[in-house]
Amino acid sequence: xxxxxxxxxxxxxxxxxxxxxxxxxxxxxxxxxxxxxxxxxxxxxxxxxxxxxxxxxxxxxxxxxxxxxxxxxxxxxxxxxxxxxxxxxxxxxxxxxxxxxxxxxxxxxxxxxxxx
Amino acid sequence: xxxxxxxxxxxxxxxxxxxxxxxxxxxxxxxxxxxxxxxxxxxxxxxxxxxxxxxxxxxxxxxxxxxxxxxxxxxxxxxxxxxxxxxxxxxxxxxxxxxxxxxxxxxxxxxxxxx
Numbered sequence: 001x002x003x004x005x006x007x008x009x010x011x012x013x014x015x016x017x018x019x020x021x022x023x024x025x026x027x028x029x030x031x032x033x034x035x036x037x038x039x040x041x042x043x044x045x046x047x048x049x050x051x052x053x054x055x056x057x058x059x060x061x062x063x064x065x066x067x068x069x070x071x072x073x074x075x076x077x078x079x080x081x082x083x084x085x086x087x088x089x090x091x092x093x094x095x096x097x098x099x100x101x102x103x104x105x106x107x108x109x110x111x112x113x114x115x116x
Numbered sequence: 117x118x119x120x121x122x123x124x125x126x127x128x129x130x131x132x133x134x135x136x137x138x139x140x141x142x143x144x145x146x147x148x149x150x151x152x153x154x155x156x157x158x159x160x161x162x163x164x165x166x167x168x169x170x171x172x173x174x175x176x177x178x179x180x181x182x183x184x185x186x187x188x189x190x191x192x193x194x195x196x197x198x199x200x201x202x203x204x205x206x207x208x209x210x211x212x213x214x215x216x217x218x219x220x221x222x223x224x225x226x227x228x229x230x231x
Contacts, residue, residue, distance in 0.1 A: 004159075033218055033219075035219075040224075041223060041224070042206050042221030042222055042223050042224050043206075043219075045211075045218040045219065045220070048218055056218055090159060090160065092160075092219075104150075104162060104165060105219060107152075107159045109158060109159040110159050
């Protein structure tokens with residue numbers, strides 16, 4: 001059973017560019033969450049997707065957007081990149097329970113984004 | 117609002133000695149708490165979780181944590197450290213705002229294990 005996969009592993013961009021990161025959830029999971037982990041910090045929640053809609057959002061600007069596809073995979077898009085966007089971007093998948101809350105989140109290996 | 121505070125940014129132990137990583141939480145609800153581990157250049161791996169069942173939670177690789185409501189703590193322990201335990205450990209609380217439940221991470225504790 002494949003776990004959460006992310007691509008690419010590493011990415012280098014310059015300021016002002018746009019980037020797209022991809023995530024495939026663990027088999028059987030229907031919810032995808034994205035987190036940003038700056039160097040030396042804990043991950044911070046960006047947003048969560050379920051049924052192809054953004055369900056919850058953290059404190060991130062509109063430059064950060066996402067999408068979820070019918071097969072539950074997801075993309076994170078960041079526009080107008082800033083130096084401060086350099087970080088490890090983690091995707092987590094989970095199964096939404098009948099109560100509406102998500103079960104345990106399982107994380108992918110992350111995409112390391114460097115903005116020059 | 118939910119939050120977690122990891123009391124030590126760095127803990128160093130000798131191989132074979134006990135490990136104690138401290139975490140205090142704040143939650144308006146009965147919390148769901150987790151410990152995740154991150155090895156260098158790797159993603160996050162779930163060690164254990166507490167979801168209001170038994171207060172002593174056993175996880176993988178010999179780790180366990182005890183939920184103490186009176187102390188608002190959820191400390192992670194292991195009786196005997198192994199070199200492979202060297203990693204960053206995150207205490208995490210589930211945020212039920214909006215009902216979807218994202219995770220709120222502590223700043224992390226780096227565990228070093230000396231031979």
